[in-house]
Ligand SMILES: Nc1ncnc2c1ncn2[C@@H]1O[C@H](COP(=O)(O)OP(=O)(O)O)[C@@H](O)[C@H]1O
């Protein structure tokens with residue numbers, strides 16, 4: 058991934074978003090969001106459901122008009138409104154966007170024709186894409202007979218067909234089995250290696266960590282932090298994550314531990330307590346004592362280096378996944 | 380890296396139309412609704428109301444068993460007595476009569492004491508009014524006349540049931556069940572203009588079967604055309620609409636493509652139905668050009684009205700519902716099933732439907748009239764279409780964004 062990034066400092070960004078804002082009624086779905094994506098870069102928008110990821114993407118793809126803000130897309134000012142700019146953009150919507158009564162190949166050909174790809178070139182290109190998404194031997198079947206994972210892969214393939222400069226993937230792994238999920242992640246990595254710029258949204262921090270060169274963390278419409286994974290992890294002050302599981306007065310223990318020495322943040326769900334601790338080895342004994350004093354019987358302790366989940370917790374005081 | 384391709388909007392519309400037609404043909408619903416159902420209805424209606432030669436028919440003796448004061452049974456008795464094409468000698472028996480038992484009736488028919496025995500259930504009226512299919516038993520001897528009686532009974536029941544269904548759709552909008560039952564009976568009871576009696580049609584008016592074919596074609600035109608534009612709303616529910624709108628094509632091409640699909644489906648289905656009239660019922664369209672122009676203009680006008688439906692409806696299901704209600708209401712008013720006679724308010728209203736204009740226009744063409752002779756219905760249809768387009772443009776989109 059870093060190889061793909063080389064030279065990105067000089068080339069103009071494929072996407073540059075500035076002060077993007079969109080409200081639905083009184084609710085600000087996207088609030089003053091700004092970021093840039095360089096050629097070949099994989100940029101992640103990480104945030105929980107309802108954070109405003111799809112709304113942001115809809116504005117970039119020209120499906121929604123921003124209330125304010127500015128989008129420069131593939132060298133075009135106000136890009137989303139321009140057909141020339143949209144021609145350089147590939148969109149993989151969060152909801153499946155394929156025709157059930159057409160075969161995979163017919164879907165590809167239909168969207169390819171609408172992209173203006175000449176017939177003969179399109180035939181080759183459809184073969185290439187079918188190969189990439191692993192659907193070559195099922196290309197003649199109606200897509201309504203496909204499994205969820207196969208539909209997802211075709212959904213991605215259609216976005217790739219016209220070899221865009223920027224491919225937007227909106228939560229492409231939601232609702233698929235682990236095996237298909239891995240296949241999707243692998244093909245996204247392959248695309249990135251080929252030098253395609255990607256905008257990838259997800260609420261799975263492992264995916265963001267695995268795929269993205271840079272990540273913007275979004276919550277309630279706002280971008281709360283941005284950077285490489287390492288940069289983001291540093292935000293927590295290199296704190297460790299401590300997780301205590303057990304029974305008894307877990308909620309009371311959570312509250313007490315939140316105020317304990319060395320604890321930066323605490324959250325709990327009734328059986329497990331997640332703590333962000335400045336220096337776990339030093340504080341662990343006293344934390345366990347606090348838990349015991351509050352009436353919690355700890356059965357399992359887990360200490361780990363911080364991850365993006367902790368970063369999110371640190372920044373927002375809430376867990377990434379609800 | 381990206382190759383620079385360009386699509387013209389016209390090419391894009393062509394691609395979308397081809398893709399849509401392929402899907403519509405594959406899922407077969409359109410085929411069934413646009414051709415099979417109207418064709419089946421034509422054949423049934425024709426068997427019931429048309430195609431007989433009155434001179435050759437002899438009288439029949441009919442026994443009708445029902446509750447003494449059942450309203451629907453009274454309606455059925457009236458319909459039988461009103462048959463101009465044959466003499467019906469009707470005897471009515473209550474269920475309590477010893478001769479009303481089915482074995483007794485069978486013996487009576489076998490012994491040639493009666494030609495047809497009809498038994499309707501005790502709750503005949505209520506059952507029809509609530510949209511049910513009451514079980515009616517018909518015992519008859521062989522021969523054409525008893526068969527006609529059986530078909531008239533069948534036609535009466537299915538018409539009442541269909542009307543009750545349509546009325547109960549309206550009932551969802553607050554019509555009382557009692558009113559629904561009344562509407563159903565009125566429809567079933569209304570004198571069938573497609574009767575054997577009015578075979579000699581005045582100039583410019585269609586023959587019995589001609590009106591039958593044109594009426595059914597007009598009625599189903601709404602459904603067929605609806606399929607095309609409802610697909611627009613379906614695409615939003617399917618999720619393909621956002622993808623289409625992200626493509627380098629201008630935004631209105633998607634809706635335009637759907638309208639073109641509707642238009643093509645409408646013209647093909649209507650033309651095939653009118654042609655089947657030629658093959659099945661020996662109809663003749665003296666001036667094909669006039670008939671063709673009437674078909675094209677009617678389909679265009681109805682397509683325009685379906686654009687309004689897409690604007691007003693929030694979901695594909697709602698759009699289908701509105702289309703069905705429009706089709707039934709305009710079909711009933713405009714004479715798809717029977718003509719509203721008289722000069723009252725409803726008769727005037729009937730003239731102001733695309734259905735009536737289509738039937739009149741086809742009538743002119745069938746009679747050899749030129750396009751100028753069909754000016755009145757054509758002008759009406761063009762006006763109807765123009766108003767629809769203006770309404771579709773002016774109405775705000777009620778659909779939820781995205
Ligand atoms: N069309 C819409 N109308 C009203 N509210 C919307 C609409 N689309 C999204 N929202 C709201 O905007 C917020 C952001 O939604 P979304 O962008 O879909 O989030 P995400 O994709 O991150 O899950 C949510 O609170 C959502 O309910």
Ligand SMILES: [Mg+2]
Pocket residue numbers: 110111112151227228
């Ligand atoms: Mg989303």
